Amino acid sequence: MTRVADRQAPPAASLAHLVRDAGLAALVAALLAVPLLGFRLNVSAQGLSLEYRLPWILYAAAAVFAGRLLLSLAARSLWPQVRQRSRGFGARFPSNTNVIVGWVLIGGALVLPWLPFADPRFLSVATLVLIYVMLGWGLNIVVGLAGLLDLGYVAFYAIGAYSFALLSMNFGLSFWICLPLAGILGAFFGILLGFPVLRLRGDYLAIVTLGFGEIIRVILLNWQAVTNGPDGITDIPRPTLFGLSFESPFRGPLHGTGFADFLGVPYSPMQWMFFIYYLILLLALGTTLFAQRMRRLPTGRAWEALREDEIACKSLGMNPVTVKLSAFAIGASFAGLAGCFFAARQGFISPESFTFIESATILAIVVLGGMGSQIGIVLAAMLLVGLPEWFRNLAEYRMIAFGGAMVLIMIWRPGGLLSRRDPTVTLGEGPAESMRPAPAAESPR
Amino acid sequence: MTIDIFLQQLVNGLTLGAFYGLIALGYTMVYGIIGMINFAHGDIYMVGAFISLIGFLLFSALGVASVPVAILLVLVVAMVFTAVYGWAVERIAYRPLRGSQRLAPLISAIGMSIVLQNFVQLTQGARVKPLPPMVQGGYRFTLGTDAHLNVSLLQALIVFLTVALMAGFTYIIRRTPLGRAQRATEQDATMAALLGVNVNRTISITFIIGASLAAVAGLMATLYYGVIDFFIGFVAGIKAFTAAVLGGIGSLPGAMLGGLVIGMIESFWPVYFDLAYRDVAVFGVLVLVLIFRPSGLLGRPEIEKV
Numbered sequence: 140m141t142r143v144a145d146r147q148a149p150p151a152a153s154l155a156h157l158v159r160d161a162g163l164a165a166l167v168a169a170l171l172a173v174p175l176l177g178f179r180l181n182v183s184a185q186g187l188s189l190e191y192r193l194p195w196i197l198y199a200a201a202a203v204f205a206g207r208l209l210l211s212l213a214a215r216s217l218w219p220q221v222r223q224r225s226r227g228f229g230a231r232f233p234s235n236t237n238v239i240v241g242w243v244l245i246g247g248a249l250v251l252p253w254l255p256f257a258d259p260r261f262l263s264v265a266t267l268v269l270i271y272v273m274l275g276w277g278l279n280i281v282v283g284l285a286g287l288l289d290l291g292y293v294a295f296y297a298i299g300a301y302s303f304a305l306l307s308m309n310f311g312l313s314f315w316i317c318l319p320l321a322g323i324l325g326a327f328f329g330i331l332l333g334f335p336v337l338r339l340r341g342d343y344l345a346i347v348t349l350g351f352g353e354i355i356r357v358i359l360l361n362w363q364a365v366t367n368g369p370d371g372i373t374d375i376p377r378p379t380l381f382g383l384s385f386e387s388p389f390r391g392p393l394h395g396t397g398f399a400d401f402l403g404v405p406y407s408p409m410q411w412m413f414f415i416y417y418l419i420l421l422l423a424l425g426t427t428l429f430a431q432r433m434r435r436l437p438t439g440r441a442w443e444a445l446r447e448d449e450i451a452c453k454s455l456g457m458n459p460v461t462v463k464l465s466a467f468a469i470g471a472s473f474a475g476l477a478g479c480f481f482a483a484r485q486g487f488i489s490p491e492s493f494t495f496i497e498s499a500t501i502l503a504i505v506v507l508g509g510m511g512s513q514i515g516i517v518l519a520a521m522l523l524v525g526l527p528e529w530f531r532n533l534a535e536y537r538m539i540a541f542g543g544a545m546v547l548i549m550i551w552r553p554g555g556l557l558s559r560r561d562p563t564v565t566l567g568e569g570p571a572e573s574m575r576p577a578p579a580a581e582s583p584r
Numbered sequence: 585m586t587i588d589i590f591l592q593q594l595v596n597g598l599t600l601g602a603f604y605g606l607i608a609l610g611y612t613m614v615y616g617i618i619g620m621i622n623f624a625h626g627d628i629y630m631v632g633a634f635i636s637l638i639g640f641l642l643f644s645a646l647g648v649a650s651v652p653v654a655i656l657l658v659l660v661v662a663m664v665f666t667a668v669y670g671w672a673v674e675r676i677a678y679r680p681l682r683g684s685q686r687l688a689p690l691i692s693a694i695g696m697s698i699v700l701q702n703f704v705q706l707t708q709g710a711r712v713k714p715l716p717p718m719v720q721g722g723y724r725f726t727l728g729t730d731a732h733l734n735v736s737l738l739q740a741l742i743v744f745l746t747v748a749l750m751a752g753f754t755y756i757i758r759r760t761p762l763g764r765a766q767r768a769t770e771q772d773a774t775m776a777a778l779l780g781v782n783v784n785r786t787i788s789i790t791f792i793i794g795a796s797l798a799a800v801a802g803l804m805a806t807l808y809y810g811v812i813d814f815f816i817g818f819v820a821g822i823k824a825f826t827a828a829v830l831g832g833i834g835s836l837p838g839a840m841l842g843g844l845v846i847g848m849i850e851s852f853w854p855v856y857f858d859l860a861y862r863d864v865a866v867f868g869v870l871v872l873v874l875i876f877r878p879s880g881l882l883g884r885p886e887i888e889k890v
Contacts, residue, residue: 170668174635174661175707178642182711189641288687335875342621343874345690346829349822350867361860495818499694506691538702545695546677553684 157215161208168203172196240514248420252413262412266419266484268525270477273423275504275516277473280430282502283510284439285466286446287337288345291352292501294332295325295471297359297493299478304372304488305365314378318479325475326468333467337460352498359490371489377411378418378483385411415484422480426473427513433469442466500524507548509555518556522548588731593851599739599808601840601847602746606801607824608831608839609753610670610794616834617770617790618682623693624673626821627700628795632666632802633812634704637715640806651718655807662803663796670795671788673700679784697817704814712813715806742804749800750840753793757836766790770834823850823863826870832883841881845869 176199179190248269252262274296281289299321306312306320336347359366366372377385383398398410433439441462445452449459482488504523508515522544527537548556607629614622639658648654677692722736757763765786768776777783805820806812823846831842846866853862879885 167668167672170665171672174638174665175631175704178638180634180638180641180708180713182709182713187637187641187713187715189638189645282687288690336871339874339878342615342833343829343878345621346822346825347867347871347874350826350870353822354864354867357861357863361858495822496698499698502687503691503694506687510685510687535702535706539699539706542695542698542702546692546699549688549692549695550677550680553681553688 157208157211160211161204164207165200165204169196169200172199237514244514244517245424252416259409259412262409262416264525264528266412266416267528268520269416269419269423270481270484271501271504271520271524272517273419273426273477273480274474274501275508275520276423276426276430276513277470277477278501279505279508279511279513279516280433280442280473281466281470282505284430284434284446285442285463285470287463287467288342289348289467289470290345290495290498290502291348291350291355292470292474293493293495293497294348294352294355295328295474296478296481296497297355297490298328299325299475300482300488300492301359301366301372301478302475303479303482304375307376308372308374314376314479314483318476321475321479322472323475325478326472329468329471330464333464334460337463337467349495349498352493352495356490356493359493366490369490371487371491372482373487375482375486375488377486380414385414415480419480419484422476426476429469429473431513438462438465503545507545507555509552509557512555512557515555515557586731588727588733589855591727591733593855594848595733595735595739597848597851598844599742599847600850601844602743603801603804603808603843604820604824604827604846605840605843606746606749606797606804607820608827608843609836610798611825611828612831612833612836612839613790613794615828617766617787618678618689618773619686620678620689621693621825622678622791622794623690623821624677624696624700625794625798626817626819626824627697627704628666628670628673628817629798629802629805629820629824630812630814630817631669631700631704632662632795632799633806633816634708634713634802634814635665635799636662636803636806637713637812640715640718655718655803659800659803662799666799666802667792667796669700670791670798674788674791679787697821701814701817708814710814712811714811717807717810719807738807742808745800745804749797753797754836756793762786762789819863823866826866830870830873830880832880835880835882835884838880838882845881 173196176195177191177193179192181188181190251257251265257265274292278289278292281287281292302321302324303314303317306317307314312320332348332351336344339347360369362368379385380398383401385398397406398414430439434443441452441457442465445457445459445462452462453459481492485492500523504516504519507523508517508519523541527541530537607625610625610628611622614620614625636658639661640654643654643657648657673696677696678689681689681692719736719738719741722734722739725733725735727733757766765776765781766789768779768781769783769786773783776786801820805816824843827842827846828839829842830845831838831840849866849869850862853859853865857865873881877883
């Protein structure tokens with residue numbers, strides 16, 4: 140197709156051409172800026188008034204002109220080399236690079252809390268990143284392996300969180316009993332939703348799951364008697380380690396023995412931070428281990444086969460609905476587990492934590508990571524969750540940068556940061572190569 | 585329920601339906617032509633609403649006293665500037681991704697939606713913007729003793745404008761070379777390109793038309809609800825997208841029908857049930873329809889060839 144040629148053509152444009160191009164871009168920027176940058180609506184007691192900021196239109200146009208010109212100049216001189224390099228990017232590494240990087244990352248994660256710069260703030264961001272890594276790995280089973288587009292993943296996360304909060308507040312069940320229950324409840328709701336809708340085509344599934352996510356949120360908001368509505372649930376008890384409590388002894392008498400007393404060391408809030416960090420690390424690693432093992436089992440292979448060619452699978456006697464249902468339910472159960480952990484870590488949950496933007500973030504982590512790549516998901520989670528959380532004080536610009544990064548990364552690497560979407564099993568080289576469809580339809584890389 | 589409440593809700597539902605249908609058209613056209621969910625479309629509608637509000641204030645500052653003239657001027661201004669936004673979003677975020685994996689444009693669209701929302705929040709402030717009612721008055725029909733039907737002038741205007749736009753739009757798609765190019769691109773982009781259709785331009789025009797229809801919806805929302813904020817695009821967007829899917833995505837009459845169905849559900853639900861669960865009802869109906877008619881009300885079933 141023509142677009143493939145477009146992308147690969149060397150940009151041999153003259154300077155005049157580049158200036159004209161930048162001028163056009165500046166014109167568009169000015170047009171975009173006229174209504175929303177040039178005027179500002181001010182709300183006051185007297186009502187609505189209009190503030191004129193017309194110079195901003197010029198600033199925007201000038202910035203876009205300069206930026207566009209510099210970028211295309213840079214692209215003109217550097218583009219061929221960059222293309223050349225990034226094309227060979229994956230092929231240069233030996234095949235076991237993934238395994239080595241994986242073990243290095245796991246080792247790094249294990250020693251991370253002991254490193255000198257690991258203050259409470261750093262550890263709490265790291266814990267948050269790990270929650271999203273786990274969610275990403277869980278959603279990857281649904282989106283990456285089974286190829287089902289789920290835009291309401293956060294619903295199962297919410298179900299896990301609320302099930303722990305409600306079970307522990309109302310029935311006094313401990314975290315360790317609630318954790319598997321949250322997983323089971325997640326899977327149950329996954330089946331409940333999946334059963335009627337999984338026979339739908341991909342994008343229809345997307346809107347139905349999006350709707351499901353909204354339904355769960357609306358119910359959490361309005362079912363005052365059970366969920367306490369928008370105020371959420373507070374004072375969720377902290378999990379214990381084999382009965383050893385991490386509650387602060389300064390807040391009141393402990394239930395049972397404190398962790399610090401048991402070891403005979405002074406109490407410190409860092410013990411709790413360490414504990415939840417390792418807990419989520421364990422949960423996340425369990426998720427990826429499970430997913431990796433599943434890929435080698437018949438069910439996991441059926442997921443990938445179905446993703447590649449549904450008609451072929453049907454004609455071989457597979458039932459697409461049950462295969463999809465298993466992926467959907469397993470993905471949902473991991474979200475339930477992560478939700479349970481989230482509630483335990485925060486000690487407070489409200490429907491506000493489970494909006495569509497969370498689903499979008501998790502999906503973006505999976506897709507930006509390169510679907511099916513476990514390490515890519517870790518990278519993407521650090522980028523999309525770790526960085527914005529670290530720069531929380533730039534609140535206003537944070538979200539714009541977040542959305543912009545999603546667009547830019549996608550344009551820069553449409554297949555994801557580390558793209559690996561090959562089926563786990565393939566036929567040997569040789570005939571299988573020639574049987575593949577022509578690569579033109581795929582991404583140009 | 586008495587007949588007057590029924591008719592009243594019917595009129596309200598029709599108004600809402602017209603409004604959702606206009607946004608749904610943008611979703612369904614883009615889906616038909618490049619097969620992607622344009623997640624930023626709801627936010628394009630929000631941008632349209634803001635441009636309309638700014639337009640009203642600007643024209644009143646410039647001394648346009650007559651309300652119909654002001655509405656007409658704002659309509660044109662909002663359509664033009666919102667169309668630029670629609671075009672730019674396609675050019676920046678979707679065109680470079682054409683032909684890559686299916687989820688790439690979706691993520692890029694979600695990113696664009698976040699950018700637009702936060703851009704408007706940054707430049708226009710997060711507070712809700714109120715506009716005093718501009719179009720007042722209406723018609724009152726007597727249906728019997730103590731039974732009246734109120735149709736406000738604004739409701740009549742919204743329905744009339746929507747019907748007029750739909751008619752013009754159907755004419756463009758059915759009868760003009762542009763519409764032909766659009767339908768050809770929708771069926772087979774490669775073949776259309778080989779036969780001399782400028783595919784990129786056709787897709788751009790699709791986005792421009794979708795955005796200007798969304799701008800009209802934004803103008804209507806500004807007038808009808810009287811308050812807007814930077815977050816209105818999300819809910820309106822997913823409802824309109826639901827409408828597009830309900831009617832059969834890719835089908836233009838389907839989008840209008842879907843919009844009507846959603847509008848009717850939204851207006852009749854609170855009469856019988858708890859208002860808070862209205863959105864649950866909307867999505868519930870969507871699931872039910874899709875179970876029994878997997879390609880939507882008016883969508884053609886997809887035939888897969890091996």
